[in-house]
Amino acid sequence: MNILVLNCGSSSVKFQIIETDLDLIEKNFDKRLASGIIERVGSQSLITLQADGKQKLKQATALRDHRAAIDYILRWIISPNANIANIISLADIHAVGHRVVHGAEKFTKSVLIDDEVIEGIEDCIELAPLHNPANVKGINVARELLGTGIPQVAVFDTAFHSTMPETSYLYALPYQLYRRYKIRRYGFHGTSHRYVAYRYRQLLKIEREQTNIITIHLGNGCSACAIKNGNSVDTSMGMTPLEGLVMGTRSGDIDPSISYFIHHKEGLSFDELGVMFNKQSGLLGVSGLTNDMRELIDEETEHQDRRATLAIDMFCLRVKKYIGAYLAELGGSDAIVFTGGIGENSAIIRERICNGLEFFGLTIDKNRNGEMFGGKEGEISVANSKLKAFVIPTNEELLIARDTVRTVKNVPRRW
Numbered sequence: 001m002n003i004l005v006l007n008c009g010s011s012s013v014k015f016q017i018i019e020t021d022l023d024l025i026e027k028n029f030d031k032r033l034a035s036g037i038i039e040r041v042g043s044q045s046l047i048t049l050q051a052d053g054k055q056k057l058k059q060a061t062a063l064r065d066h067r068a069a070i071d072y073i074l075r076w077i078i079s080p081n082a083n084i085a086n087i088i089s090l091a092d093i094h095a096v097g098h099r100v101v102h103g104a105e106k107f108t109k110s111v112l113i114d115d116e117v118i119e120g121i122e123d124c125i126e127l128a129p130l131h132n133p134a135n136v137k138g139i140n141v142a143r144e145l146l147g148t149g150i151p152q153v154a155v156f157d158t159a160f161h162s163t164m165p166e167t168s169y170l171y172a173l174p175y176q177l178y179r180r181y182k183i184r185r186y187g188f189h190g191t192s193h194r195y196v197a198y199r200y201r202q203l204l205k206i207e208r209e210q211t212n213i214i215t216i217h218l219g220n221g222c223s224a225c226a227i228k229n230g231n232s233v234d235t236s237m238g239m240t241p242l243e244g245l246v247m248g249t250r251s252g253d254i255d256p257s258i259s260y261f262i263h264h265k266e267g268l269s270f271d272e273l274g275v276m277f278n279k280q281s282g283l284l285g286v287s288g289l290t291n292d293m294r295e296l297i298d299e300e301t302e303h304q305d306r307r308a309t310l311a312i313d314m315f316c317l318r319v320k321k322y323i324g325a326y327l328a329e330l331g332g333s334d335a336i337v338f339t340g341g342i343g344e345n346s347a348i349i350r351e352r353i354c355n356g357l358e359f360f361g362l363t364i365d366k367n368r369n370g371e372m373f374g375g376k377e378g379e380i381s382v383a384n385s386k387l388k389a390f391v392i393p394t395n396e397e398l399l400i401a402r403d404t405v406r407t408v409k410n411v412p413r414r415w
């Protein structure tokens with residue numbers, strides 16, 4: 001089956017076409033046929049498109065909304081210009097898999113989309129006002145442009161964490177707030193943590209139930225996940241993706257009193273505080289320079305910028321604290337697995353995080369660590385390290401495509 005994977009953000013649409021099916025999943029033979037991204041939807045949009053094995057195309061044109069963006073993508077997909085293997089008309093797209101950010105308590109696994117599911121996703125908008133509306137738009141537009149005859153599947157960022165026990169997911173707030181408004185921790189990046197855990201068990205040739213690891217996703221957004229017997233038992237993001245690790249522009253954990261303190265001192269409204277914690281904090285806020293880890297490392301190396309170093313050190317310390325907490329919570333773990341743009345590519349950040357974890361039995365192999373970037377996968381700890389460390393590139397789109405096939409064919413997922 002050719003699966004169109006759609007990831008609609010508030011002002012962007014990312015897509016991939018992946019050829020996959022039950023037998024291809026089994027053999028790991030599924031492959032990407034094309035990919036692309038449209039940024040700045042709603043104004044002069046930047047478009048990047050690529051059929052696999054062919055040249056990348058970059059264009060700029062005004063696209064008014066998500067409908068115009070998805071329409072643009074579909075037209076390109078079937079154009080002779082794109083020349084995508086096996087795709088001649090829209091009938092060659094057999095199903096669509098949507099990344100949906102928040103599934104709340106309602107969606108604990110991927111589901112076939114119908115009117116009731118759309119309503120359910122809309123119900124979650126309150127919990128993810130920045131993300132779910134765009135996801136719903138993507139679903140409605142794809143239904144409209146491709147027809148309701150093409151099955152569509154929703155894959156939720158929160159679903160993998162639905163196995164967390166209430167001791168992990170509840171906040172120590174008045175219990176009725178949970179009852180009334182479902183205020184609790186949900187966790188995000190679930191598709192990434194699940195994919196990485198799956199690849200880990202494939203690499204080690206072990207069963208899902210034998211998977212006891214801590215996965216660390218470090219991209220623009222960052223989160224850690226404690227996985228016991230194959231299930232997420234704790235994760236660092238909370239009711240929203242703001243909690244936990246220090247991120248590119250998000251603060252991660254802070255004392256909640258800070259919000260009303262600043263509110264009184266500077267007269268910021270709660271919406272403005274939300275912007276500050278989500279968009280002006282984290283690496284950007286501390287360094288005063290950038291949210292981009294690569295640039296911060298360059299600033300540190302080339303100009304010995306004090307606040308660049310401070311931001312990087314705070315970033316690494318927060319990850320280390322979560323590793324320590326999860327090792328205690330899990331009663332030990334077999335491995336720490338790094339993923340995401342920073343986790344996959346930056347040996348120096350991985351080393352700074354793992355420095356001092358020898359106490360837990362983790363020793364990094366500097367050579368192996370230094371060689372792990374650009375999509376490579378493997379162990380970065382020394383041969384006899386009691387606690388191991390790995391780098392495993394994430395592939396959320398592949399997992400969405402695979403879940404789409406399994407859901408359409410009604411085959412229970414085994415990750």
Ligand code: ADP
Pocket residue numbers: 218219220221248291292293294295297340341342345346373
């Ligand atoms: P997103 O969360 O948006 O998917 P990515 O997973 O692509 O983002 O991660 C983006 C982050 O990865 C940026 O901070 C970028 O600087 C960082 N990054 C990418 N390559 C490197 C590298 N070689 N060294 C350090 N950081 C890197």
